[in-house]
Amino acid sequence: MSHSQGSRVSAVACLFTAMLFWGAIPIFLRYFVADQKLDPWAVNAVRYLVAALFWLPVVVVLGRRQPHDGAPGRNVWRDALIPSAINVFAQATYGISPLYASAPAIGFALRLSFLFTLLFGVLLIAEERRLVRRRRFIAGAILCLAGVAGMFVGGVTKAGSITPAGMAILVLSTICWGGYAVSVRVCMAGYPVRLSFGVISLYTTGGLIALAAAFGRPSDLVQASRIAWLAMVGSAMMGIALGHVLYYRGIQRLGPVVSSGLLLATPFITYAGAAVLLRETLTGLQVLGGLAVVGGGALLVAARADLERRRPAGPPAEAPQDAPAV
Helix, strand or coil, X not given: CCHHHHHHHHHHHHHHHHHHHHHHHHHHHHHHHHHCCCCHHHHHHHHHHHHHHHHHHHHHHHCCCCCCCCXXXXXXXXXXXXXXXXXHHHHHHHHHHHHCECHHHHHHHHHHHXXXXXXXXXXXXXXXXXXXXXXXXXXXXXXXHXXXXXXXXXXHCCCCCECHHHXXXXXXXXXXXXXXXXXXXXXXXXXXXXXXXXXXXXXHHHHHHHHHXXXXXXXXXXXXXXXXXHHHHHHHHHHHHHHHHHHHHHHHHHCHHHHXXXXXXXXXXXXXHHHHHCCCCCCHHHHHHHHHHHHHHXXXXXXXXXXXXXXXXXXXXXXXXXXXXX
C-alpha cells in the first residue's frame, strides 16, 4: 500500500471512529437523564470541564505562538468570544434535549444543523452565496425541513419520543450549531484548529458552569454512581476531545465535504444503539422523517461539493463545514 493510500485509509478510519463516538453521545445523554435521573445542566458542565482540562495543555503551548496568517494585533482569546458564546447556547440546548426527546429523535433531528451551517454561510460569506442558485441546495433544504416536520408529527403519536418543547429545543440547537460552524470559520481563521477549539472549550466550560449554577441542580452529582461518573468522563473524551481530534484528522486528508457526508450515517448508529441499550425506537413516520433529513443532507453535501469543484484551488479549510453536536 502506498503512503498516499495508507494516509487515506487512516483518514477514513479516523472519521468512522469519530462517527461511532458521536453516534453514542445521545445515548449517553439519555442514560444520564432517563436512567440515572441526573440534572442535564450539571452533566453538561462536567462533560465540558473534562474536555477543557484535556485541551488546556494544548492552549498553553500553542497560545504562545503568533497566528498562522501573521496578522498583527490579533488575540485568540478575543477572537474566540463570539464562537464561544454561540457554542454555549448550542451545547446548552443540546444538553437539555434528552429531557424532551428520545436518543434516536435527537440523532436524526441534529442532522438539520448542516442546513443551517450552509444558510449562515450564504448570509455571511460572499463566496458561499452561489449555493442558493443550485437545485440540489433548494431540494435538500426542502427535504430536510419536511423530514423534521414528519419527525415531529410522528413523535406526537408516540409517548416519550419527542414533545413540542423537545422539537423546538432541537431546532434551536441546530440553528446554533450552524451559526457556530460559520463563526469559527470567520473569526478563527489563521489559528491552529486545536488552539481554536481549546480556547472555545475553556470559554464554553465557564458558560455551562454558570448555567448549571443558575438553572440546574449541581447537588445531583453527589448522588451519581461510579458508573455514571465514568460515563460522563468517557462521553466527554469520546464526543468533545478525541472525536474532534479524529474528525479534524479526516478533514485534513479527505476535505470537509466528504467528512460531512460521512457524518450523515451518525443517526443510524444512534438509532441502533438506543434500540438495543435503551429500548427507544421511532414510529414509522418518524423513521421516514429521519431518512428525509439524512437524504436532504446528502443533497446539501452534493451541492457543497459542486461549489468546491468550481472554486479555484487553495489551501484546505481549517475548520469543518459542519459542527457535530457533542
